Amino acid sequence: MSASSAFSLSRVLAMMIKEFIQLKRDRMTFAMILAIPIMQLVLFGYAINTDPKELPTLVTSADNGPGVRAVMTALATSRYFALRPGFVSEEQASRALVDGSAAYVISIPPDFERDLARGLRPQLLIEADATDPSASANALAGLPEILASALSTVLTGPLAAEAAGASPVDIVVHRRFNPEGITAYNIVPGLLGTILTMTTILMTALALTRERERGTLENLMATPATPFEIMIGKIVPYIGIGTLQVAIIIVCARVLFAVPMQGSLALLIGITFLFIAANVTLGYTFSTIAKTQMQAMQMTFFWFLPSILLSGFMFPFRGMPDWAQVIGAVLPLTHYIRSVRGIMLKGAGPADLVGEIWPLAAFWLAVGAIALLRYRRTLD
């Protein structure tokens, strides 16, 4: 009677036991199952900070005196700003904003001290790198209060009373590169990198494991094809697919979000190619390590997670603790997102992006070497 029934508890139990045994034997899956929640907990719990502090700040000044010093001290102690001591030229400051080494430039106008003493509310120009609006929002919001309390100690007499009311300086904020703080401007370059990371790595990671799983690898290895030939043969098609994805995303970014294209398209294509090559090679390396397609998929996700969390895509890079920034600096996505933002929004040129290009290239070479070392000519 029970043999023909649709539901059999014993069959279900048999399956469950079988699955459990398989899982237990599959160390990789087991490790992933444990590591992913832990990783998420750690990342979400500690690394994510949408209120970045210690943002690198430069000051250009045409004046000096107790007022300027008070402003500088206040900025330095506010923890939002990591003030580089001394003053820089306007040209240096502007360059630093483009290449990303500074998040803010504060310009103190001539006659600042005199105007301040006379209660004329001198202008204080703050230029912020607004490519990622959320990275600068809190710092800018807190600024008037920080300055008011700082200057109240310098001002005396009737002016002190005035300072306690309205701000003694006129703060002018220039949100550079993304004046309206449009989130899409920031998201699109990030998305470009994220989608590429996900798809290119996954597709290549599956490429070789699929062969192994289906038994076709044995045949392939019995042919005269060399590891390098096989690797290139498997990588190139996915570079092509990745390139197609880029084209689609860039076109959509222009058509749907009107994301500007300040810099050179050729440079963007060049860096994109480097980025895809690095990812595809990484995916291939995964597939030389993973025994099954399932494992290859898990390794991809294992890589994807820190990539989206620590690359500055989801959360401002400078808001992360140091250890997270160190990890982030290794990830190709970090450098790619910075490059794309730089090119599309800031019009950055090759010289501005050297600091992003070499880590990408180094990553690619390192991973390619690992892939070739990992690939075995024999089945054992």
Added chain:
Amino acid sequence: MKEPGDDTVISIVGLTKRFNGRTVVDDVALDVRRGEIVGFLGPNGSGKTTTIRMICGLLKPDAGSGTCLGLDILTQSTRIKREVGYMTQRFSFYEDLTIRENLDFVARVYDLDDRPRRVAETIARLGLERRRDQLAGSLSGGWKQRLALAASVMHQPKLLLLDEPTAGVDPQARREFWDEIHRLAAEGLTVLVSTHYMDEAERCHRIVYIAYGRIVARGTVAEVIARSGLSTIIVSGANVNKIAALVQGRDGVEQVAPFGNDLHVVGPDAALLKQAVDAAVAEVGGGVTAAPGATGLEDVFIRLMQQASVADRTSNGGKA
């Protein structure tokens, strides 16, 4: 590197392979001459596939040496791969590619010139012109085997290694498959084919029998049977079933196996065997006839396997 002016195609000695400390192929020696079809027989898990993989450079032997087509199997596997056609035990062409795409892939991997013509010829020889754009995965088992064979010989190898090529294929397709192998051998191709079908063993020029990783018999089928020293008595008649129970376990009786209405009783000593059978026939009181018969290859293999199993247990017990 020795230049085989002689007809040697495979010449290996002491070939040994261990997986996780377990010896799977143990001190195997093998010689195959040009144009021969050598059957590689043995039960499942006896090390046939592993041996074949070592010959074509897919696995690294732990010990042993030898040549394949005059090339060193340890150091020249890349060149060996170019000269050898290997048909894996499991269908290992791409199921999600069409027949033509698969052949085209093979032709490209082997750098064949005149590729479109070679592919078209192969398809024509297979008689698959009308199905050439069908996915390989949609072919029946027999057709998959034929496709795999055609693909493995497309680069005109000098040696063909076939690993259980006809497992799960119907008799008609098997016969055609073997006809094709003989045709290829007649053209000068050397074939090493693993199988566990007895009738296929008989279609080989020579057989090698491997059990528990060791070669336990080799020669022509007739030689292997003769050397086994086994005698067979065939019992037939109404009371055959009773005889089966009676002779089992008697002195001189090693195997008792029913074949249709007959009973094959096999033992290593003809006189003892006859004694045992005669006694049993007397006990059931007639109704059966017993006559000497030809010993089959299967009986020999079962004996070899049992002997090897005992030897394996002793040696593994000693080692562990």
